[in-house]
Amino acid sequence: MTPQMPTTVHVIAGPTGAGKSALALRMASEVGGVIINADALQIYAALPVLTAQPTPEDLAAAPHALYGVLDPAGPPCSAGHWREMALASIAWALAAGAVPIVVGGSGLYLKALMEGLAPIPDIPEAVRACAAAERTRLGPEAFFAEVRRRDPTLAARLHAGHKARVLRAWEVHEATGRPLSVWQTEPPEGPPPHWHFAVTVLAPPRPELYARCDARLLVMLEAGGWAEGGPSGRRPAATSASKRAASAHPPASSMTRRRASQRA
Secondary structure, eight states: OOOOOOEEEEEEEOOTTSSHHHHHHHHHHHHTEEEEEOOTTTTBSSOTTTTTOOOHHHHHHSOEESSSOBOTTSOOOOHHHHHHHHHHHHHHHHHTTOEEEEEOSOHHHHHHHHHOBOOOOOOOHHHHHHHHHHHHHHOHHHHHHHHHHHOHHHHTTOOTTOHHHHHHHHHHHHHHSSOHHHHTTSOOBOOOTTEEEEEEEOOOOHHHHHHHHHHHHHHHIIIIIHHHTSOGGGOTTOSHHHHHHHHTOHHHHHHHHHHHHHHO
């Protein structure tokens, strides 16, 4: 079989407010690119202003993928689920003759894309629900003790406060009968070998980054962030994913609470 020619997949990473989206738009305009989301909050169809999802002008300027595509009332998007969607979006862009530009601040997502993940089977939603119920019944410390019994190797790297990771360890063992630490020793399922990742990391000086974040927050609030971040009873999208998105913007959340209390 004739080996495929190397194909470049651009990746733009960096903290919130670093200018990733603006760079991606310029690059997409120059090279005919498709911008593919790697942000753990922008994946949901919720809080488009506070999560800085593409504006109508952005969408008109370049094709975008994986923005606002998941129901926020559904289960959280795992790195594995995002990776599957990203691989499909990249393949679609390449087949269309476009340049894929992956953009986001989720390091776990980007690592999963570029390095691969251990081939852990999908965990049924019923098992996830059972894990959450068991943790509630036992309490965090006793639940962690149970995880330590099932997977002492992984538990040695965690503590009871690592809620998501402890739940994940319990879920994997419950669903597969094997400890997560054993699954993690399996060779990862990497990307197609002919893909070459050209990574750009934006890292402005902290004073500049803080100033950008402050200015960005004010723009968000004026563009409708007050309504999105307001009391849950006043916004219909007050689902668990929406609350997670709001909690990622503590200044907006605290300012909104103050404004609501002033109105009361």
